[in-house]
Amino acid sequence: MAFYNSTPFAALNHNNLYLQNPLIHPLNLRSFSHHHHHRFSTITKYVNSSKAKSINQTVSNSVPENDFMLKNVVTILHSLDLTNPDECVQSYALILRNCRKIHNLQLGLQVHGRMIVSGVELCEFLGSQLLEFYCKVCCIDGTRKLFDKMTERNVFSWTSVIGLYCELGDYEETINLFYLMIDEGVRPDHFVFPKVFKACAQLKDYRAGKDVYDYMMTIGFEGNNCVKRSFLDMFIKCGRMDIARRLFDQMSSNDVIMWNMMVSGYVSKRDFKRAFRYVEQMRLKGVMPDRVTWNTILSGYAQVGQFKEAAKYFSEMGGFGELEPNIVSWTALITGNLQNGYPFQALNIFRKMVTKGVKPNSTTISSVISACANLSLKKHGKEIHGYCIKTEELDSSLFVSNSLIDFYSKCQNALLNMAMVRLL
Structure with missing residues (x-):
């Protein structure tokens, strides 16, 4: 196995392999290692054990627990027996796992630098652990190099890198890496396929998704429910309900999530007849429709302006397995009315929702603010703005912020227009 002799991906050298922290200053550690001959073969005793927690609690409440973890990590780096490869691999792997847990990029970079300076062999296992660390802290440059x-x-290794690119939204590179993985002769598993199918779905790339699915079939890989949901979702989002229906019917067992996916697919195409057909088949198969099922149908009707049907399922939801309308149900009605040109009705529904004690989310608030803007209800809009300021998750929502900017802009324009009319 080859030694990893390149430099780490940050400005590291032998003199700055330690955090600038008074608890773990290099001089303190040298002094510590000279006066204490007790060696630690792994950091499990100090990082993962309950003893470490009790030590952290008794020493000082003012020092963060992470500082003690960092001190133990650096201590163990000094005590490693470099003549014992197995011990080094175990210890470094445990250190890297804990760097991931505390999401400490700086410490991980220094550990990587220490490995290079010490000439530690980067075997397949240790290489995977190091790569996983870079992926978890979203260090794209370090990961790829x-x-x-x-x-x-x-x-x-392939799963980690493909997962990182997919998480960061680089779906084209996610698919490219999958093809490179195949060319290298590595067989994908049930963690890889969902990420690749997600990338195809997001890109609406039916051809690439079909190629991946066909390859999966040629190697005899059926996958678990997570894999099945991912390729089913891909075909639905690519608009190929014909293929999704055929594959769904061929599956021996389908859970409520997959049934809802089929219902949602047909609702998105405004094919309510087939959507209800799948709802009936769910019941016949012994799968009870849940709140997601009815919210999907309710939302579909509201979006196309069929409010009579939407209101029917909203009011009767309690009869379907004693399900009460939730914030998704209310928001569907509010948004549907707004999108179809009924802002006043949207505000009335919002008032009823608040009266019922249902807490709005960012989508609800954005729709209500837009309704106030359309009706030039400056006072009401300001009241909702005040509510958002008091609610942290709403005040920090970019979606809500954009709606407020649009609201104040429209209200200002309305006042200017009124002033111009009076002048004329």
């Missing part, structure tokens, strides 16, 4: 230079890349 390490990955491209790895001499041994197993399915776990």
Whole structure:
């Protein structure tokens, strides 16, 4: 196995391999290691054990628990027996896992630098652990440089990198990496396929999704429910309900999530007849429709302006397994009325919702603010703005902020227009 001799991906050198923290200053550690000959083969005793927690609690409440973890990590780095490869691999792997837990990029970079300076062999297992660390802290440059230079890349390495690009929204590179993985002869598992199908769905790339699905079938990989949901979702989002229906009917067992996906697919195409057909089939198969099922149908009717049907399912929801309308149900009616040009009705529904004690979310508030803007209800809009300020999750919502900017802009324009009319 080859040694990893390149430099780490930050300005690291032998003199700055330690955090600038008074608890773990390099001089303190040298003094510590000279006067204490007790060696620790792994950091499990100090980082993962209940003893470590009790020590942290008794020493000082003013010092964060992470500081003690960092001190133990650096201590163990000094006590490693470099002549014992297995011990080094175990210890470094545990250190990297804990760097992931505390999401500490700086410490992880220094640990990586220490590995290089010490000449630690980057075997397949340790390489995967290091790569997983870079992925978890979303260090895209570090991840890719390490990955491209790895001499041994197993399915776990590929899964980590593909997952990072998918999480960051680089769906084209997610698919490209999948093809590179296949070319390298690595067999994907049930963690890889959902990420690739998600990328295809987000790009609406039916052809790429079909290629991935066909490849999955050629290697005899059926996958679990998570994989089945992912390719079913991909075909639905790509608009291929014909393929989704055929694959769904071929599945031996379908859970309520997959049934709801089919219902949602047909509702999105405004094919309510087929959507209800699947609802009936759910019951016949012994799968009870849940709140998501009815909210999907209710929302579909509201979006196309069929408020009579939407109101029917809203009021009768309690009869479907004793389900009460939730914030999604109320928001569907409010948004539907607004989108179809009925802002006054949207505000009336919002008042009823508040009276019922249902707490609004950012989507609800954005719709209500837009309704106030359309009706030039400056006073009401300001009241809702005040409510948002008092509610942290709403005050920090970009969606809500954009609606408020639009509201004040429209109200200001309305006042200017009125002033111009009076002048004329």
